[in-house]
Amino acid sequence: MIKQQQIKQALVAWLNETDILMNEPIAHHTYTKLGGDADVFVFPRTIEEVKAVISYCSKESLPFTLLGNGSNVIVRDGGIRGVVMSLKHLDKINHTGMLVTAEAGARIIDASIYAHDQSLSGLEFACGIPGTVGGALFMNAGAYGGEVKDCLLDAVVVTADAKVKTISSEDLALGYRTSNIKDEGYIVLAARFQLEAANSNEIKAKMDDLTLRRESKQPLEYPSCGSVFKRPPGHFAGQLIQESGLQGKGIGGAEVSTKHAGFIVNKADATAADYINVIKMVQREVKEKFGVELEREVRIIGEA
Template structure:
């Protein structure tokens, strides 16, 4: 199957689309080909076409915890945000990969289901939350996952149990094997809707107070080293407020890097590398990025 065959079948495939339109940092080069599959059938056809024609394939969720280099991405980029159905079955919420984790959490809340409160302000998709084992304020995706349905890169379907997903801090099995998250089943507990919503509103108010939500960013940039907090170390290294191009280490929360205006992905990466070097020199610690960095450098 060729890409031209897919367009004849009603799948829209765009060429050379700036991915800065879709990333939360508002940076990133173009996708060679870009498509928004509307269902599993379209996704499977795109995946098989990429596999059969040896075309690189990149899956993007809500692009909230992602830096795409300024050279863009070769091959096909698939954004799954149109695959966004959410269903409730007793104490379970079944959400497609393209649904936002925020909407999933609020759907659970309105059905008096507790467990996803921590995700009320996480801007990613369900697929991204599973991929990264996203977490905040003491909660993690892995704690409420019952099973995950995926598609392999050859177009086959599989189901993984929670234990088979090999969850750990900001890690899951699909980071290793390249499987594409299609759907997640969250097993939740009954509770009072008003109490759940109150907890979610409190956490969102806390985020608003602590995080620089007024600027584009990719969220928390670095993984937390055991026994340390990244923000205070950056402050002690004298780097809070440091700016390279349009990218600035946030003056509100040093663990965030924000786009102050016309930042490039290269600005972000240069600032990330500077912070890593200074923290290594001052504290002897290697800071690893939580944000995913993909794509080609600018020519």
């Protein structure tokens, strides 16, 4: 393995030195406030810089991880080896007619707000989703009856061999909390959403209603990764967890939320191991009580 300082020395050929962090605590970049250190954490500012990092990692056979807003991921306590990339500087949003284009590092919430400001409807469902646009495409994020695939036209991606391509929504195989982005080795750079003209007051009223519902039901006062489990066919994960008597139960500093059973919160300096063990406990108890396998929506990455 190439040493960290060698990686940094190579990357400064393309990136600002201040955009390359060594042994960076990933807990600073995740909603759960969990995770060990990244060997090298980079924050490119242009597409060319993104391509340069990908090409370098491929050439040197370095482990590479793309981290979005850290809202739907658990990073294990051992951290992540190799190079971790954030696209937070690629966050521009604009529109032409009824097409809104958002770069991958923009928050999907901000894309929703921008659409409202242009009197464009179709992204209201995303007004409370904390992830980035890239992350929203990666998992076909959704809430309150809407999801990314409902309005996504296409995406600009970098392929595994550092080529930039535009991929149609249909070719991203968007399903329930899934896509083929990981399998194809794509890194999303931007997305185009096909929206509809509507009254801005009506759009705002819908967004306000969804925000109120979210704030009244979700434990936003504690760090968490949001909804942990996918909806099992014919059931609701939160209801099964609640009826299993698991709310308030936990391991270490992590516990099942008493406000919303579908959430696991970092109540008191939890470790990633605590959090993951609570997930396993919930899956085991629900399986024993109801015979239902709960599948994780949240991703778990990194070293134990």
